[in-house]
Amino acid sequence: MTVRILVADDHAVVREGFAALLAAQPDFEVVGQAEDGFSAERLAIELRPDVVLMDIRMPCQDGVTATWQLLRETPDTRVLILTTFDLDAYVYDALRAGASGFLLKDSTAGQVVDGVRVVAAGDALLAPSVTRRLIAEFAARPVAAEPDRLTELTARESEVFVLVARGLSNAEIAAALTVTEHTVKTHVSRLLGKLGLRDRAQAVAVAYESGLVSPRADRSLPRMTPKSRPRSDDRCGHDA
Known part of the structure; x- marks a missing residue:
């Protein structure tokens, strides 16, 4: 392919x-x-x-x-x-x-x-x-983001979710929870499906924004959203 x-x-x-x-x-x-x-x-x-x-x-x-x-x-x-x-x-x-x-x-x-x-x-x-x-x-200070979605996760899926958000690999999660790597992959797949997420990258964002995992507050930085970030530049010749 x-x-x-x-x-x-x-x-x-x-x-x-x-x-x-x-x-x-x-x-x-x-x-x-x-x-x-x-x-x-x-x-x-x-x-x-x-x-x-x-x-x-x-x-x-x-x-x-x-x-x-x-x-x-x-x-x-x-x-x-x-x-x-x-x-x-x-x-x-x-x-x-x-x-x-x-x-x-x-x-x-x-x-x-x-x-x-x-x-x-x-x-x-x-x-x-x-x-x-x-x-x-x-990671800026998290903002509540649909916490009800997290109630759909089992206790084990929530554990895995936290470890994914903290940057652990499947092998590291398996070692931490004393399960097989295949089991971890199954949990990750299920939690992504339940939360409607496409991959681990989005899972990290949701975990922090929901408050399930908290970033270091002393390193918070302001963020710009697409609405606040400039859409165009006079020198570019594109329509906004």
Whole structure:
């Protein structure tokens, strides 16, 4: 099965480099390139790629807003965010917007290829270390978000949910709960289904927003929503 990919980055050298890397894979097809968020959104809706490799900082419309918008129109598309964790204050917003994973800008070629494959397969690219760092740096104070949804979970599913949100892998959860890794995968699948979530990435967001797990309050950062983030730039030539 061929994975159809859209690459979005405002730096031509970076964009074309990623496109060339991915196009060289026998099971990948790069169907388009976008130089800003508006173009990424438009092309994703038009081309319906399996995966969008999305830069988070772009002119006209950033990658987070583009992710919000395109996933409303193409819910089967997966978005893999490119970021520098030390600088990007919108990473948590990208998680909330529906991004399925994150790659550091200095990732190796192999990591980029593997990351696209992971996301295309329907999994979330959230290694435990990345999850912990993301939460520590970008999770703002949680806001109550449909707590009634959590009552549908069994006690064991709730335990697993908390551990997923804290960044543990399936193997680590299995060891903590003294169960098999297959059992953990079953619990994760069931809790995602009950909560109407597409993957572990969204599970992390819901766990923190519902208050089931609390981020470090002293590291809270303000977040911008798509409504408050600028939609356009006079220099871009796009309609808002």
